[in-house]
Amino acid sequence: MAYPEQIYINGTVLTFDFEGTTAEAVAVQGERIAAVGSTEQLLKLAGPQTAVIDLQGKTILPGFYEAHGHFPLSGILEVQSASLWSPPRGSIRSISGLLDALKDKAANLPAGKWVTGFGYDPSKLAEKRHPSRYELDQAFPEHPVWLSHNSGHMGVANSKALALAGITKNSPAPSIGVIQRDPDGEPTGLIQENGALIEAYIPPLSAEQHAEGIRIANAEYVAQGITSAIIAVGIDPEPLVDAYNRKLLDLRLISIPLFQSDYAPNLVEYELGPVKSQGAKLFQDGSIQGYTGWLSNPYHLPSEDDPLYRGFPMLDREKLAQAVFAVHSAGRQVVIHANGDAAIDDVLYAIGEAQRRLPRPDARHRIEHAQSVREDQLDRMKELGITPSFFNDHVYYFGDDHRDIYLGEDRARRISPLRSAVDRGIRFSLHNDTPITPPSPLHLVSVAVNRLTASGRELGPEYRITPYQALRAVTIDAAWQAFEENDKGSIEVGKLADLVILADNPLTADPLSLHNITVLQTIIGGRQVYAQQGIDFNITTAGV
Known part of the structure; x- marks a missing residue:
């Protein structure tokens, strides 16, 4: 026995x-x-x-099951980049404070080495704007610089970084994302929804630095009770396997590969040590707090003095439908980032067409974040068997700004409408999207139950759910969403x-x-x- x-x-x-x-x-x-x-x-x-x-x-x-994040990026950033978070998470309140934090991080860097930072939020800075390339030039005349916005969907480069990337006044518009320009056509340094234009030129970390980043992130996650996590944009598994073999990694991981831009799905599947691949990831918009979420109605306070601005889609609706069908017909799980309700309309169309052409029961196709999903869209999600993963930490970390700046009272109060999903019998997960917010399933549960913003104000209390329902969304329902309910x-x-x-x-x-x-x-x-x-x-x- x-x-x-x-x-x-x-x-x-x-x-x-x-x-x-x-x-x-x-x-x-x-x-x-x-x-x-x-x-x-x-x-x-x-x-x-x-x-x-x-x-x-x-x-x-x-x-706890972290249903959507970017492990081990929180640890990598600690090794590599300056922390530029504003309250309630950090202390940066102005562009001068941001530059000081960068200077502290770069104090011992030789000329020509990259200076990077992560987490700045223009809405929390006294100047209420992004830093410019020229401010970064003045502070770092001998370094290329890249600063990532707190959404991870955009950033600002200085002139040296733009030069290394070959981005000039004469550069054509990229097929994905936007290179922001001044009235004379010169790049301002702000690049939206295509940070890879710059990040491709940042030298990779050494193997030891990478291992240290994984160790830091692993310790951060397990200290919050997390035992499994989904890497929402797939990464090279070899450093993870190496870290696992060196006993630097404990977590169980699923890596969702990014769908290929030529619409040929990435069908490589693997299971190596603690990490396996699953599904395919697509994007249909960006970040509402970055003004790149795709909305059906204009932003509350306009961006760039355009009162009709609604953000923009990543793909034409029919191209999205083509991509979704390629993944769907290959028997894979479709995982699509969609924050704005117009983006969610596109996703519902694309998945609906795929299911019409080739019905697949229990496909468990996912919409990631689903931040501004409407009631009629939840009805359609129920019909199609779509399962959302809600980034409900938006209520706490960004809810005040959504109400006052981006969406206005009526739309902001119903971001992440968990009660509406529960009432329809839609199974869903909750996630932190780390490093966008710190890994903390219990914080997600608290936000779901209380719906309090960082200022302590209620935001849509009618969309609260019970502690038990919220805990399901970070345990059994998150595991079910990833087809792991038989083991986890x-x-x-x-x-x-x-x-x-x-x-x-x-x-x-x-x-x-x-x-x-x-x-x-x-x-x-x-x-x-x-x-x-x-x-x-x-x-x-x-x-x-």
Whole structure:
């Protein structure tokens, strides 16, 4: 008889199984869950070497599933770039403050080396604008510079960076994105929705720097109880596999490859160590807070003095439909970024046409972010079996600006309308889109339950959902969305022993304190990968 290696007893076990069962104890054998039940029942399974961990009333859940992010970019940025975040996340409030942060990061860089920064937000700067290439030239006359906007969808380059990329007054408009120009046709340095025009010329990190970035990001994620994460734009898996083999990486990862621009789907599938590929990623618009989200009605406060400006689509609707059908007909999951409601209209058309031409039940095609989805669009999503992954942290981090600048009161109050999705029986996930916001599933749960902005104001309280519904969206429903519900997302016999232990029960805690619940331990495949400093559960063996 094979005895469990660990038994966790005297806890509150929120299983998130089909019935929503609550238990007291969990037994683990190898990488998988061996039993779930009462403390009395499971203690009878203990063998001479079984470790019995007394949870002392703490709460254990399935490990959190980050449904959309850009692992390990948060760690890579810490190694490579200056932090340019404004409140509530950082301290940058002006262009001069931004330049000072860059200078601190670049203090010891030799002439000619790249200076990079990430996270600036024009709406939070005193000047209410992007920095210009000429301001960056003056501050860094001997360095190429590239600053990424907090959305990750645009950035500003200085003259040296533009020269290295071959971008001049005479450069043609790119097929994707926009090179912003002044009235004389000179590039201002701002490049929207095609940062690769500049980033292609930034030297890659060394292998050791890359490994350090992965280590930092992994530690950040597991400290928040995350055990699985989706890389929403696929990356080279080899550095991840190397980091895993060096015990720098614990997370289980899915990498979604970017759809090829010639409309031939990337069909290379792999499973290497901790990472596997799945689906294909497309973009139909950009970022609402970057004025590149594609809306059906104009922005609340116009961009570039154009009162009719609505953003822009990445692809013509028929070209999008062609691309979607290529992925759909290959049997792959379609994963499409769409923030604005006009972009979502295009996506619904494209997926609808694909299903009309070649019906595929249970395709679980996804719309990423779905920030300004309308009620009629949710109806159509239900009809087509589309599952959204909501970036509901927008409510907290960007909700005040959406209300006051980008969307106005009526549209802003219903961003990420989770209650509307629940009422229709649409399964969905929640995500942080890290590094756009920090990895914190419990913060997502808090935002879903409370719908408070960073200023403390309610934004669309009628779209709140319950803690249980929100927790499903970062556990079992996120796993289901990625076709992993048979292995992950709930605490059931035979599933992977990916678990998180919390100091408090999020189902009974004060809703306003949900984001402050402490992660005590994170367990992946039965192995502890994180423990809060000082945590000391009573552990016994044999005889109990």
